[in-house]
Amino acid sequence: MTQSNTPPPGAPQYEPPQYGQTPSEQSQFDQPAAAPYEQPQYGQVPTEQPPASPYEQAPYGQPQSPQFDQYQQQQYAPPPPYAAQRPGSGMAIAAFVIGIVALLLAWIPVINVIAIIGGIVAVVLGIISIRKVGRGEAGGKGFAITGIVLAGLAIIGSILMNVVFGAVLNEVDKTVQRELESASAVVEEQAADAEAALDAEESAAVDGAAAPAGDALPLGQxxxxxxxxxxxxxxxxxxxxxxxxxxxxxxxxxxxxxxxxxxxxxxxxxxxxxxxxxxxxxxxxxxxxxxxxxxxxxxxxxxxxxxxxxxxxxxxxxxxxxxxxxxxxxxxxxxxxxxxxxxxxxxxxxx
Structure with a gap:
């Protein structure tokens, strides 16, 4: 059974391309353009033109579609620049903390030697931190200044406390020495008296032995x-x-x-x-x-x-x-x- 190639009613008539003509040229020049908003005839199926793809390549010799260029610009847009990081202040905080510890230890005798060493370290760290802040390499200028002040107070307080403590020890030592000398003098005086009494007893015993006492017993009694x-x-x-x-x-x-x-x-x-x-x-x-x-x-x-x-x-x-x-x-x-x-x-x- 043979099928008829007769197009349905209302469909555009297809004509084969002429010799030497491509189908695309035939469709561009021979195909009648549909009237916009034209009502299809009864029995015809309305046809819709598919939307043009933004990726459809333009014919050779024609410029690229502006939609593709716009997509490329949106796809490969550069990221926004990063915000500049704030300089650190770790050294300034260290000077501040060491200064506080040194000030607390400054009032304890003997141990405040550690406070003097810690105060010197805090001053050095604080000065270095202030210089870095001036060059914009670090922050925490307030911590650095406070640490230097606390460290200075700790050093001065430690020195004063050691001077006072040494004076007190010296006075106590003098008092103890005076008491010991007084006690030694008393002991020496008592020893001299005891020695004199012992010498007197020995002399009396020798004298009694040399001369028979009146109560000496006769032999045999x-x-x-x-x-x-x-x-x-x-x-x-x-x-x-x-x-x-x-x-x-x-x-x-x-x-x-x-x-x-x-x-x-x-x-x-x-x-x-x-x-x-x-x-x-x-x-x-x-x-x-x-x-x-x-x-x-x-x-x-x-x-x-x-x-x-x-x-x-x-x-x-x-x-x-x-x-x-x-x-x-x-x-x-x-x-x-x-x-x-x-x-x-x-x-x-x-x-």
Missing amino acids: SGQMGDYTVAVNAVNLNANEVMADANLFNSAPEHQYVLLDISVVYNGDEEGDPWFDLLFTYGGSDGRQYDDTGCMATEPNSVVDVPTLTNGGAADYQVCLDVPAAATEGGELFVEETLSFDDNRVYWAVQ
């Missing part, structure tokens, strides 16, 4: 000494041979051996050791005293052989002394407690 009843039974003023025979290891005396025969009875409630509790001393005629600690020899009946005594315990033993031969004549013998702090003694007349 007992006397009470602390927790002991003590009796000196005999005195050998020249016991060199006896001591030499007592022990082969006894060395010769420095002066002359004096040997005492002792009897004791312990009356205390605890325990007693005569070799430790009692001290025998010979007061020579030369004004010196010789006790049993100066004799290192072993006696025939040594006190070291005496056991510890309890209440009622008795013992007989010997004690040696090393006394110059010239000092034995006219001397006096006495006994006292080893750890006694009083002048309690019992005397025996040697001759």
Whole structure:
């Protein structure tokens, strides 16, 4: 079945292009222009012309569409310029903060040395900040000036506080020195008095030893000494041979051996050791005293052989002394407690 190529009624008649003519030329010159606002005939479909594309390329030799140029200008418009940044003021703020801290520390003695150092740093930072502000490189001129002022006050306050603190310490030191000197003078005076009293007591003791006292006991008579009843039974003023025979290891005396025969009875409630509790001393005629600690020899009946005594315990033993031969004549013998702090003694007349 063949289809008819007859156009619908009212449609424009299409004519093939003539030889040597392009279809575009045919459409430009042969196609009748539609009348504007023309009412289409009955049965015809109204046709609409599509809007011209702004991107449609103009024919060769014709200028570009102004719509494309306008689009290019809107598409590639340059961005607006950035606003200039405000110069920073960090160094000025640092000078301000350091100045405040330095001013707070300036009133604390010793620690205000840190305030002086911090004040110097704040002044330097403030001066540098002011110079930068003048060149327009930074801001915060007010912070910088305030920091310099605070730092200056901190430095001055620290110096004044150290001067006052040093003056106070100096005055306190002088007061303490005066008190110490006064106390030292009092102590020295008391020591001198005590030494004088001690010398007087020693002189009295020597005098008493050199000349037998009126209450000196005869040999063999007992006397009470602390927790002991003590009796000196005999005195050998020249016991060199006896001591030499007592022990082969006894060395010769420095002066002359004096040997005492002792009897004791312990009356205390605890325990007693005569070799430790009692001290025998010979007061020579030369004004010196010789006790049993100066004799290192072993006696025939040594006190070291005496056991510890309890209440009622008795013992007989010997004690040696090393006394110059010239000092034995006219001397006096006495006994006292080893750890006694009083002048309690019992005397025996040697001759």
